[in-house]
Amino acid sequence: MRPVARSAIAAGLVLLVSQSGAAEEADQGAQLASTCASCHRLDGGGTIIPSIIGLGEERLTNALLAYRASQSPNHIMHAIALSLNDEEIASVARYVAAQGK
Ligand code: HEC
Structure with a gap:
């Protein structure tokens, strides 16, 4: 095989692998977000429970980390x-932040 063809194939493989990695990540995000949706509406509509749409990835991440560390006292979100x-x-956080855009 000519070196050019070989490196093109190698590059294609790297691309494939990294793309499937991203897809897996998106799947995981979607799957996890479906558990949030039992309480938070993911269409941005508000109920008694605050909407988590439009918060942005960083605020979502920080909020979840704070709940996990009990810095934000809420039993439900702490458990989650x-x-x-x-x-x-x-x-x-990445998945939810991308919703409603
Ligand atoms: C069992 C119901 C329930 C589930 C499931 C749930 N939440 Fe919550 N969440 C709440 C409640 C209730 C609050 C309001 C807590 C408060 O007032 O501090 C809240 C608050 C939040 C907030 C803070 C919103 C703000 O405006 O500061 C974020 C962020 C959040 N949830 C993210 C998530 C994510 C992400 C998931 C899924 C992994 C999730 N929640 C799953 C009930 C739930």
Whole structure:
């Protein structure tokens, strides 16, 4: 095989792998967000429970970290945030932040 073809294939593989990584991450975010949707409406509509649409990725992440650390006292959100690791918080925050845009 010519070197050019070989490196083109290698580049294609790297692209494939990184794309499927991103897709997996989006899937995880969507899956996690569906658990939020049992309380928070993901269409931006408000109920008694505040909308989490339009908060932005950073505020969402910080809010979840604060709930997990009990810095923001709320039993429900503390329990939910406790069940999420850092990576899951990052992906659900990214997913939710991208909704309603
Ligand atoms: C069992 C119901 C329930 C579920 C499920 C739930 N939440 Fe909440 N969430 C609440 C309630 C109630 C509040 C209001 C808490 C307060 O007043 O401090 C809240 C508040 C929040 C806030 C703060 C909003 C603000 O304006 O400061 C964020 C961010 C949040 N939730 C994110 C999430 C995410 C992300 C998920 C999914 C991983 C989730 N919640 C799942 C009930 C829930």
